[in-house]
Amino acid sequence: MSAAMVLDNPWLRGLVIGGGVLGVVLGIVAYAIWFERKFTGLMHQRPGPNVVGWAGLLQPIADVLKLFQKDDRLPAAVDRPLFVLAPVLMLAATMMALAVVPWGWGVVVADLHIGVLFALSITSLAAIPIWMAGWASNNKYALLGGMRAAAQAISYEVPLLLSVTVPVVLAGSFRLGDIVAAQAGGRWFALWPPGPGFFAFVLFYLSSLAEANRIPFDIPEAESELVGGITTEYGGMKFALFYLGEYLHTVVASAIASAAFLGGSDMGPLGDGLHWMLLKTLLLTASVIFVRWSWLRLRADQLMALCWTVFVPGGLVLVMASALWVHLT
Amino acid sequence: MPLPVPRPFQRPARGATRHVEVGGVRVPYELVVDPWPDPYLDLDAYDPDADLMPINWGPQHPSTHGVLRVKLFMDGEVCVKAVPYLGYLHRGVEKLCEKLSYAQVTPIVDKNDYVSPMMNELAINMAFEKLLGVEPPPRAQVIRTIFAEMQRVASHLLWLGTWAMDAGGALGGGATLFMYCFREREMILDLFEEVTGARFHYNTHTVGGNRHDLPGGWEEKAIRVLDHIESRLPEYEDFLRDNDIFLVRTRGVGRLDPLLAMEIGVSGPSLRASGVDHDRRRDAPYAAYDRVEVKVPVRDAGDALARYEVRMDEMRESIRIARELLQDVPAGPITALKPVKMPKAIKVATGRSAYVGIESPRGELGTFVIAQNERKTAHLPYRLKIRPPSFHAMALLPYLAPGATLSDIVVIAGSLDPILGEVDR
Amino acid sequence: MSALPDDVRAIFERFELDLPEDPPDLLVEEGPLVPRDKLLGLARALKLEAHCLFFVYCAAAHYPPGPASRIPGMGEGELPDGTLVAYRVRRLAGGRPVDVPFRVWVPTGETTPSLVPVWVGADWQEREQYDLVGTVFEGHPDLRRIMLPEDWEGHPLRKDYAIDTPHFPWR
Numbered sequence: 022m023s024a025a026m027v028l029d030n031p032w033l034r035g036l037v038i039g040g041g042v043l044g045v046v047l048g049i050v051a052y053a054i055w056f057e058r059k060f061t062g063l064m065h066q067r068p069g070p071n072v073v074g075w076a077g078l079l080q081p082i083a084d085v086l087k088l089f090q091k092d093d094r095l096p097a098a099v100d101r102p103l104f105v106l107a108p109v110l111m112l113a114a115t116m117m118a119l120a121v122v123p124w125g126w127g128v129v130v131a132d133l134h135i136g137v138l139f140a141l142s143i144t145s146l147a148a149i150p151i152w153m154a155g156w157a158s159n160n161k162y163a164l165l166g167g168m169r170a171a172a173q174a175i176s177y178e179v180p181l182l183l184s185v186t187v188p189v190v191l192a193g194s195f196r197l198g199d200i201v202a203a204q205a206g207g208r209w210f211a212l213w214p215p216g217p218g219f220f221a222f223v224l225f226y227l228s229s230l231a232e233a234n235r236i237p238f239d240i241p242e243a244e245s246e247l248v249g250g251i252t253t254e255y256g257g258m259k260f261a262l263f264y265l266g267e268y269l270h271t272v273v274a275s276a277i278a279s280a281a282f283l284g285g286s287d288m289g290p291l292g293d294g295l296h297w298m299l300l301k302t303l304l305l306t307a308s309v310i311f312v313r314w315s316w317l318r319l320r321a322d323q324l325m326a327l328c329w330t331v332f333v334p335g336g337l338v339l340v341m342a343s344a345l346w347v348h349l350t
Numbered sequence: 351m352p353l354p355v356p357r358p359f360q361r362p363a364r365g366a367t368r369h370v371e372v373g374g375v376r377v378p379y380e381l382v383v384d385p386w387p388d389p390y391l392d393l394d395a396y397d398p399d400a401d402l403m404p405i406n407w408g409p410q411h412p413s414t415h416g417v418l419r420v421k422l423f424m425d426g427e428v429c430v431k432a433v434p435y436l437g438y439l440h441r442g443v444e445k446l447c448e449k450l451s452y453a454q455v456t457p458i459v460d461k462n463d464y465v466s467p468m469m470n471e472l473a474i475n476m477a478f479e480k481l482l483g484v485e486p487p488p489r490a491q492v493i494r495t496i497f498a499e500m501q502r503v504a505s506h507l508l509w510l511g512t513w514a515m516d517a518g519g520a521l522g523g524g525a526t527l528f529m530y531c532f533r534e535r536e537m538i539l540d541l542f543e544e545v546t547g548a549r550f551h552y553n554t555h556t557v558g559g560n561r562h563d564l565p566g567g568w569e570e571k572a573i574r575v576l577d578h579i580e581s582r583l584p585e586y587e588d589f590l591r592d593n594d595i596f597l598v599r600t601r602g603v604g605r606l607d608p609l610l611a612m613e614i615g616v617s618g619p620s621l622r623a624s625g626v627d628h629d630r631r632r633d634a635p636y637a638a639y640d641r642v643e644v645k646v647p648v649r650d651a652g653d654a655l656a657r658y659e660v661r662m663d664e665m666r667e668s669i670r671i672a673r674e675l676l677q678d679v680p681a682g683p684i685t686a687l688k689p690v691k692m693p694k695a696i697k698v699a700t701g702r703s704a705y706v707g708i709e710s711p712r713g714e715l716g717t718f719v720i721a722q723n724e725r726k727t728a729h730l731p732y733r734l735k736i737r738p739p740s741f742h743a744m745a746l747l748p749y750l751a752p753g754a755t756l757s758d759i760v761v762i763a764g765s766l767d768p769i770l771g772e773v774d775r
Numbered sequence: 776m777s778a779l780p781d782d783v784r785a786i787f788e789r790f791e792l793d794l795p796e797d798p799p800d801l802l803v804e805e806g807p808l809v810p811r812d813k814l815l816g817l818a819r820a821l822k823l824e825a826h827c828l829f830f831v832y833c834a835a836a837h838y839p840p841g842p843a844s845r846i847p848g849m850g851e852g853e854l855p856d857g858t859l860v861a862y863r864v865r866r867l868a869g870g871r872p873v874d875v876p877f878r879v880w881v882p883t884g885e886t887t888p889s890l891v892p893v894w895v896g897a898d899w900q901e902r903e904q905y906d907l908v909g910t911v912f913e914g915h916p917d918l919r920r921i922m923l924p925e926d927w928e929g930h931p932l933r934k935d936y937a938i939d940t941p942h943f944p945w946r
Contacts, residue, residue, distance in 0.1 A: 065525070065529035066530075066533065161403060161405050165427065236522040237523075239522070245413040245524070313521075313523075314522065314526050315523050316522065316593065317514070317523045318595070318599075320599060321427060321755065321757065322427075323598055323599075373868060374826045374866070375828065389898075437921065440922040440923065444907065612828040612867065614896035615829065633872050634871065701844075703804070704804065705832075705874075716832060733932070741899065741903075
């Protein structure tokens with residue numbers, strides 16, 4: 022079976038590219054954690070991980086090994102099936118969104134014609150496992166966290182969709198590949214047309230922070246209020262899956278933002294390539310980490326107020342402005 | 351009779367504009383709440399369906415600053431009634447002090463307010479000195495004052511860091527500020543270590559003076575450290591005051607009625623943030639505070655933000671006082687009594703009592719001590735009571751928590767700066 | 776220490792308290808001994824007329840049976856077993872604050888009125904004294920133990936508390 026045959030068969034092609042993308046992205050996630058710890062160390066004026074490997078580069082592997090060794094305990098009063106299923110589903114929901122991300126050079130697992138909708142709907146499904154975890158834990162802090170997460174995820178779905186509608190309107194397609202192609206030659210939607218694209222990018226960035234439960238919007242697990250929120254009762258590998266899901270969500274959201282607003286694999290005069298897409302994704306992920314370690318946390322009701330009074334009307338205005346732009350040009 | 355429904359203290363206000371005089375004390379009118387929430391609210395009458403969710407906030411909770419346990423009755427995310435349970439850190443310090451002589455008590459009380467041990471020592475030794483009628487020499491007085499002010503800066507730095515963690519999460523922006531605060535606090539602890547040999551439980555105050563004299567060149571070093579910390583304070587303010595999230599989390603949160611605060615005995619920054627201008631250092635000067643001018647920062651807003659502002663201003667003021675005193679430390683002996691060789695050397699057999707209240711970083715830290723009446727046991731205090739400011743601040747929780755969400759309760763409790771070591775004793 | 780201000784002294788005299796003059800600073804430092812039936816009235820007068828809004832502390836000390844001369848200002852004779860409760864309130868008005876102390880003698884087995892109706896801050900203070908010393912404050916809304924567990928036996932700050940005896944389930 023030659024390589025051409027593999028690439029011609031959509032099933033095999035999806036399998037190969039999907040496996041490759043998943044492996045690379047999981048590696049990125051593992052090293053995003055290393056990067057976060059090192060970067061935070063820099064911010065805090067402390068060394069960060071520096072024992073395992075050079076500059077602590079083997080730290081993620083050591084962490085994973087440690088987590089694997091941990092006793093897989095189930096608290097007595099939990100709802101067992103839901104409790105076990107929740108972290109797996111959470112990871113799966115975010116992983117599936119990777120399928121539609123166009124990395125450049127034709128590396129895309131499945132370039133669906135509703136790619137944007139697919140990615141958003143599948144990542145917003147992560148609210149269900151979080152709620153499952155909050156309910157199944159049989160813990161009041163987890164319950165509060167789950168309730169907050171459900172409210173937050175459902176609310177922020179609206180501005181997220183509205184903001185991503187702007188590139189969809191500008192490119193005239195739901196397919197992420199088409200959206201990237203429409204930005205070719207440096208005409209990134211975050212820059213051109215001036216106005217709606219940029220603000221839609223900011224809106225998308227903030228809303229995906231909220232979707233991925235990152236500070237300043239990480240109220241579902243708010244460790245200073247809710248101990249650990251939904252993850253209070255979790256430990257060992259199950260906890261690691263939640264952790265991984267959160268980071269994966271950040272990386273996926275960064276990738277989608279890069280593709281939809283920052284030209285994807287396009288770098289204007291510098292050409293086109295997978296490495297630019299990866300670079301943009303990594304830079305966005307790093308900015309998320311920077312925001313995390315320098316901001317405080319909002320209160321749940323303030324978060325909702327921000328969504329419904331600022332983000333949703335703002336998103337509607339942006340959609341109308343972009344439609345007007347398309348109509349006029 | 352209508353039920354006393356807990357009313358949120360949160361109202362959007364940027365500080366009171368009107369003032370009203372109550373009992374000769376000028377207080378901000380907008381802060382005065384009537385009636386106060388009922389700490390003994392009848393929950394069955396409030397909610398016959400019993401839909402309230404009780405939450406045990408603590409004792410193993412990351413933001414209770416120790417082992418405080420508060421039973422919160424929540425209506426959704428809003429608290430209806432809060433019942434604190436103390437005693438998880440009760441060590442029987444007062445009973446211990448009855449069994450130890452005057453010279454032996456100091457290291458025991460070091461562990462009360464473990465964030466500012468200097469203050470505990472100072473308060474208890476000043477009470478003993480009053481009982482004995484001993485006046486420490488000027489050099490000891492000045493050294494005590496310098497230590498107290500530097501300890502205040504260190505304590506406020508720790509408070510700022512931990513409170514930012516409450517508001518921003520131990521895995522978020524709060525942790526960054528926490529690290530910065532600890533970096534500066536370390537410098538002060540290093541200075542104390544150089545004098546006393548201990549970083550934390552100093553045991554440096556004795557009855558009648560100090561145990562350790564300042565080593566040569568310590569004054570210049572201390573001034574350099576204080577200058578450095580002062581240059582860092584704007585950094586923290588940039589971090590918090592220019593951060594909209596910090597402002598919305600603290601402005602109007604936990605508004606404290608000054609009349610309630612006075613009746614409960616809350617003192618220090620929490621009282622001054624509610625507009626009551628009372629500071630032991632200025633109003634009843636002790637140690638060497640009569641040598642310097644103490645400016646007392648006061649705010650009228652009474653919320654968590656005002657308490658933060660008062661503490662930040664206090665840090666600047668403490669640095670100024672300490673620096674002023676460091677420039678001219680009088681020469682002479684550091685103790686009025688001969689160094690105590692035997693625990694039983696200090697004896698009082700009058701049966702009289704004495705109370706001394708000093709301004710600790712958290713408020714008025716008092717010591718009430720009754721002397722023995724008979725010669726045989728004259729080296730032991732008959733009864734010793736410590737009046738910890740945090741105990742009174744924690745008594746506020748049942749009044750401040752109703753109407754606040756769980757997130758706000760964390761911020762409110764943190765803004766009162768409780769140290770459970772001295773609450774439970 | 777300066778003397779008590781005139782208005783506070785006038786309130787003390789109106790309640791016909793025995794104001795100790797010997798030793799001279801006893802009145803300022805430790806205050807008069809107040810009969811229990813006059814306590815609430817005096818507290819109200821101090822708060823409403825003398826504007827003592829700030830409740831500083833309330834501290835009880837246990838005295839086993841013995842001569843009354845152990846307590847300054849108590850006079851002569853024999854005292855039964857009881858506790859001496861020392862209060863201190865403060866007036867913040869006008870410049871220097873004024874501390875007003877007063878004391879109450881409570882024989883064991885009898886109660887003393889609670890000051891919670893006057894200063895809500897007396898709540899936890901009195902609970903603490905009840906817990907550690909065993910003074911019973913009548914009219915307190917919630918007189919429970921505060922420091923020790925609910926099932927603790929005895930009051931550890933009493934002089935007759937057997938400190939060397941093991942207490943369940945500790946020690």
